[in-house]
Amino acid sequence: MLTHGDSTTSPPTIGPPGPPAVLGGTPIRTRPWPTYDKGDVWISEADEQAAIGAIRERRYFRYDTRPHAETHTGRFEQGLCDHFGVRHALACASGTTAIALGLLGLGLPPGSPVACPAFTFAATPSAILLAGHRPVIVECDEDLHLDLGDLRRALAEGAAAVVVVHMRGFASDMPAICALAAEYGVPVVEDAVPALGAALNGRPLGTFGRAGAFSTQSDKALNTGEGGFLLTDDEELYARAVVFSGAYEGRLARHFGGDRPPVDDLAHPIFGVRMDEIRAALAGALLGGLPAKLAAHHRNYAHVAAGLADLPGLALRRPVAPGAYLGEALVFRLPGATAAQSAWFAAAIRAEGIDARALADPGDTNVRVFWNWRFLVGPDPAAARARWPRTARHLDEAVDIPLSANLTADDCDQLVAAVTRVLPALPPG
Numbered sequence: 001m002l003t004h005g006d007s008t009t010s011p012p013t014i015g016p017p018g019p020p021a022v023l024g025g026t027p028i029r030t031r032p033w034p035t036y037d038k039g040d041v042w043i044s045e046a047d048e049q050a051a052i053g054a055i056r057e058r059r060y061f062r063y064d065t066r067p068h069a070e071t072h073t074g075r076f077e078q079g080l081c082d083h084f085g086v087r088h089a090l091a092c093a094s095g096t097t098a099i100a101l102g103l104l105g106l107g108l109p110p111g112s113p114v115a116c117p118a119f120t121f122a123a124t125p126s127a128i129l130l131a132g133h134r135p136v137i138v139e140c141d142e143d144l145h146l147d148l149g150d151l152r153r154a155l156a157e158g159a160a161a162v163v164v165v166h167m168r169g170f171a172s173d174m175p176a177i178c179a180l181a182a183e184y185g186v187p188v189v190e191d192a193v194p195a196l197g198a199a200l201n202g203r204p205l206g207t208f209g210r211a212g213a214f215s216t217q218s219d220k221a222l223n224t225g226e227g228g229f230l231l232t233d234d235e236e237l238y239a240r241a242v243v244f245s246g247a248y249e250g251r252l253a254r255h256f257g258g259d260r261p262p263v264d265d266l267a268h269p270i271f272g273v274r275m276d277e278i279r280a281a282l283a284g285a286l287l288g289g290l291p292a293k294l295a296a297h298h299r300n301y302a303h304v305a306a307g308l309a310d311l312p313g314l315a316l317r318r319p320v321a322p323g324a325y326l327g328e329a330l331v332f333r334l335p336g337a338t339a340a341q342s343a344w345f346a347a348a349i350r351a352e353g354i355d356a357r358a359l360a361d362p363g364d365t366n367v368r369v370f371w372n373w374r375f376l377v378g379p380d381p382a383a384a385r386a387r388w389p390r391t392a393r394h395l396d397e398a399v400d401i402p403l404s405a406n407l408t409a410d411d412c413d414q415l416v417a418a419v420t421r422v423l424p425a426l427p428p429g
Helices: 045-057 072-084 095-106 123-130 148-156 174-183 235-245 251-255 277-288 290-308 339-351 381-387 389-396 409-425
Strands: 088-092 113-117 134-138 161-165 188-191 211-215 228-232 329-333 398-402
Touching: 045 277, 072 088, 072 228, 072 277, 088 095, 088 235, 088 277, 095 123, 095 161, 095 188, 095 211, 095 228, 095 235, 113 123, 113 148, 123 134, 123 161, 134 148, 148 161, 148 174, 161 174, 174 188, 228 235, 235 251, 277 290, 290 329, 290 409, 339 398, 339 409, 381 389, 389 398
Parallel strands: 113 134, 113 161, 161 188, 188 211
Antiparallel strands: 088 228, 211 228, 329 398
8 A cells, every 4th residue: 555655755746837727737747636436445465365365265145154253244343343342333235225224223113204414425315215214404504514503403393313424524513413312302323434434532433323324335444345334332223223234034143142132033124235255354354454544544634734724715624623534535615606616626626637526516416415316306406405505505615625545745735736726716706
């Protein structure tokens, strides 16, 4: 794996002077910006050998003749319990299914209203629908965190659960959200899919609510291509989730060393969203390297954020507490910008050789903006935006840049130089 470059021995390559590349200047960099879809991974030879070893064992299904604790999936789940300090972990097929399993494990009445933020990936409301419930969209504040005032409105109107999302790796205000939900006797499920490994005041995200859902898809802190897992201390929720995930014909008992909760495994459908042994072997190996990867993310983010902190006309997304973010994405706003201006800015950054995306780009069907959830809000984007206008306005101003753990100090300097170069050229609205 790559390590962070040492700028004390190699002077940063900032890039050529002159106008932005989009206006005819020379791009700041020509090497591809490292992202997962270009093959950028954080993996060692030992990690690769773990997966190859599982293939050679020829036991790819988690429920074979071995005791649960001797399977790769069972060992991965125990490793998760140890790492996060929880009682139960369930490996599954994706982050989306992990969210759905958490909701199914709550045992809510079918069709229950479930609150979720307006700024999240489309998988969050999709998981609520998958669990048989009804998403209730809640506004976000200027830092794109769940708006507590609007959440209170949703709870007062009858939301039966809250799915909190730590979107783009930034922690939501879990103490405040959990306290508010407790006022109404409503459970909280954490969608920690975008924030695997991040913490809030020393406590891992995904361990504040009744359950926490995670992904091991290819752009996550643990990358097995596809996959996910659920964490909880709630024994009955866990048992139900195990059955729903596909523990059939008594296999639920394998997950409990002794007595298990009174959950009838024949009273619930099985959805076949288990994790396989090959992915579990890889995930278990990668888990050992997670602290180093998280440290690299934080180092890169701190480097870039320090370079942009005092730049006029740019507002970095503020965490709810110091260090309460993963650091794998740089999100900032251009206060007062239109969606078209933000789209121009992102295109100008891409012209400098750095991947960037304006969240509300009119020419981009980004499913992180709620008006593109036609399956939920209908076909009219303008009507959807009018229903949640504050979040729409903040998203219009937002730009998102991926930050690989493999970035060097030079890469970070080039990103700062690109933003600094392009921002003064932003055309008027």
